[in-house]
Amino acid sequence: MTERVATTPGLYPLPDWAKETLSELKGHQKGDLLSGDEGSEIEAAYDEVRGEYVDDQLAAGLDRVVEGQGRWDDMIAHPLTVHDNVDTGGIVRYYDNNNFYRDPQVTGELTADGDVAAELEAAADVLADDAPLQATLPGPYSLADLATDEHYGDDADFQAAVAEFLAGEVEAFPDHETLFLLEPSLIENPPADGEETAATAAIRTVADATDADVVVHTYWGALDEKLYAHLVDEAGADALGLDLVAGDRDDTVYNVQEYGATDSLALGVVDGQNTLVEDAETTAERVEWFESQVPVEAFDATYLTSNTELFYLPENKSKAKLAALAAATEVLE
Template sequence: MTELVATTPGLYPLPDWAKQRLSELKGHQKGDLVSGDEGPEIVDAYDQAREEVVADQQGAGLDRIVEGQLRWDDNLAHPLTVHDNVETGGIVRYYDNNNFYRDPEVVGELDFSGDVAAELETASDLLAAGDSLQAVLPGPYSLADLASDEHYSDEAEFLDAVGEFLAGEVEAFPEHETLFLLEPSLVENAPDDDLDARASEAIDAVADATDANVVVHSYWGALEEKVYAHLMDADVDAIGFDVVAGDRSQTLYNINEYGTKDSVALGLVDGQNTLVESPETIRDRIEWVQEQIPAQEFDTVYATSNTELFYLPVNKYQEKLAALAEGVALARGEETEVQA
C-alpha cells in the first residue's frame, strides 16, 4: 500500500517582523555575512523565526519537518556563499524570475563547512515526539550551475568537487528521515552530453552520504528525455516532478518510457502563485498522476509544492502548508476539517 507523505522543499518566507528586524541589524554590520559572523542579535532573530516556521509545519500537520532555510538569502546558492573559500560576486537573477542572489565565486578548495548541519541541529531540537526531520540541500548540478568556478580546472572537475562538498556536509547532519536535493537547473539549464551522466554521479555521491530516503526534486517544467534517463541511473529513492508547471505530457512520457523509482515526489501546489489550492484539488492531482501510471504502485508519494515557498507572503505559505496536509489526509481517506 502506498504511503502518502505531506512535505515541502523548504526555503520559507521570513516572518514580517523578522524581515524588518534583520534588515535593521544587518544594516549595522558591514560587509557580507558568512557563517559564524552573525552577531548574537541576528542569531537570536533567526532562532525565533525558525521556531515559528517549525510550529507552522507542526500546526498544519505535515509529515516531514524542514528547518525552513530562513538564512538562505542567496537561495540555493547559500551553502557556497557562506563558505570560507568562496567570494560573493555581483547580483545575479535567480533563474527567470524577480529574485536575485549574490554570485558565489569559488576561489579555493571546497572543504567542510558545517553551516547547514548547524541549522539542522537547531531545528531537530524543536521537534516534538513523532516528528520526522527532512533535510534540504541544493543538488550538486544546480549548485554548480549557480556558481562561478575560479579554482578548479574544468566544468566536470568542478561538478565533482561540488558533489563531494555536499556529501561531506550531509555526513555531519543530525538524524533525518528524508533528504530533498533540489535540482531546478536540470530543467532550466539542462546539462549537455558531457555532463548529464556526470550530474547523476555527483547526485550519487551526495546520496551515498546518508541513510535517509533521498529525493531529487526537479521543477519549473519537465526534464529532457536524456537528462531523465541519466537521472534514473542515480541511486536515489525518488525523483520529484513538477505537476503544476511545464509539459506534464513530457513528464509522463519519461516515466512510461524509462520507468521511475519505487517512490515519487509530486509538486502539486504552486509555490509561486498566491492562489491557494483546495485540499480536494490536491487529492485529485495525486489520484490523477497515479491513474496516468497504472503499471506502478509507488512505495511512497511525497506530496509537496512544486518550488520553494519563499516567493509567497507569509499568510499564503501558511495556508498552502495546511492545504497540503489536508489534501494528503483526503487522499488517505481520513476525516478532515474540510469534510466536517
C-alpha cells in the same frame, strides 16, 4: 498501499516581523554576514524564525518537517555564499523568477564547514520527537551551475568538488528521515548531450552520504527524456521530484510511462510561486490524475509537495499551502 507523505522543499518566506528586524540588524553587520558569522542578536532572531517554521508545519499536519532555511538569503546558493573560500560577487538573477541573489565565486578548496548541519541540529532541538526531520540542500548540479569556478579550472572537476562538499555537509547532519536535493538547473540549464552521467554521478555522491530517503526534486517543467532515464538509473535517489504545476505535465507522465521511475516519487502539486491557494480537493485531484496515468502500486511512497520553494509567497499564503498539502493526504485516504 502506497504511503503518501505531505512535505515541502523548504526555503520559506521570512515572517513579516523578521523582515524588519533582520534588515535593521544586518545593516550594521554586512561584513560578518558574508562569512556566515551573524552575531548573537541576528542568531537569536533566526532561532525565533526557526521555531515559528517548525510550529507552522506541525500545526498544518505535515509528515516531514524542514528547518525552513530562513538564513538562506541567496536561496540554493547559500551553502557556498557563506563559505570561507567563496567570494560573494555581484547581484545576479537565478532562473526566471525575478528574484536576485549574490554570485558565489569559488576561489579555493571547497571543504565542508558544518553551516547547514548546525541549522538542522537547532531544528532537531526544537522539533524534539514531534515529527521526522527533513533536510534540504541544493543539488550538486544546480549549485555548480549557479556558482562561478575560479579555482578548479575544469567543469567536471568543479561539479565533482561541489558534490564532495555537499556530501561532507550531509555526513555532519543530525538524524533525518528524508533529504531533498533541489535541482531546478536540470530543467532550466540541463547537461549537454553526453554529460548526463557526470551530473548523475555528482548527485549519487551526495545521496550516498546519508542513510535517509533521498528525493532529487526537479521543477519548472519536464525533464528531457534521456536525462530523466539517467536520473532514474544512476542518481541513487529513492525518489525523483516531478513538477505537475509548471510546464507540460503530459511530458512528465510520458517519461514515467516510457522509462519507469524511482521506487518512490515526489509530486509538485501546489504552486510555490502563485498566491492562489489550492484547496485540499484540488491538490488531491492532481495526485489522482497522475496516479491514473501510471501504475501507482509500483511506488513505495508518494511525496506531496510544492513544486518550488515557498520563499516567493507572502507568509500567510505559504502557511495556507502547507495546510493544503497536509489536508490532501487525508482526502486521498
